[in-house]
Amino acid sequence: MLLEVEDEEFYLIGIYSSMESFKMAYLLNKFLNVKLTREEHDIDFNHANYEAIYALYSYKEPNAYFSLHLVANKFKGEPKKILSSGSLFSEEEIRPQQVYLIPERKKVDYFLKISEELPRKEFVKILTKIGQIPQVQASYAFDANELKSKQNLIFE
Template sequence: MQSHKVLLDVEDEHFQLIAIYSSMEEYKMAFFLNKYLKLKLTRDRMDIDFMHNLFNAVYPLYSFKNPATYLKFELVANKFKGKPVKVLRSGSLFREEEVSPQEVYLVPEYNKVDYFLKLSEEATTNEFLRMINSIGQIPGVQAAHAIDVDNLKSKQNLIFE
């Protein structure tokens, strides 16, 4: 029997990334990004889901493709709070379990970041800096900055297709 191997070439995927620090809910963040950046982010039908060690984590995804500039914007949460069940001992009559809330991250090396705004096409430097400054003006956003995608270890986690 013949086997086929499909290789995902992450190097072909070029995008820009903005890290957003904010404790607001994702739908509010999408609303404010729409207002301040003149976008039309809407929630996708399918969220981003990853299987971590003990459970399946789901990250909400909002997207918008600007027909005038061909820029595609994707807002995704970086944190997921789940309640994994760990079996401590099952050798006796009753099974003991420990339930503890745990956070898992879409991009683990940036575990302090709450949201990522991904631009699928390269925006001009001035436009990109203007976006970062506008995001910083949103009430409830503590900080926003650009991330160097070339040095990102878990770049494949941000490819949503």
């Protein structure tokens, strides 16, 4: 028997910045007055030839009933090991490749996912404050329903 799961609704902000994830979380905490903390388990994702790990930070507002999730969109790593390639040469040069949580938005460094319970006016304030962070080159709101890989942003 198949159960149909209702799509999770949320706001989504793409953040363009070359900072490390812990620095991004720190600055978002400072500018948004929240307390994003690193999750015990990051997002593990199996791509065709890569096992990627995307940093995940979360914050749940106890009084306002909304939550924030900051997740890295990029992971640079080596492909999964192949036991036998069947070639005469035992070792090939393996170069780290970059893989993406949301492949259709390769230029986005981080996504900030905000639960739908947040009023639209507050969402606009958050987007404006992120744009004021000097180390952020740009930030944009995305319609998550337009993403082919929207399911990759469902963490719970």
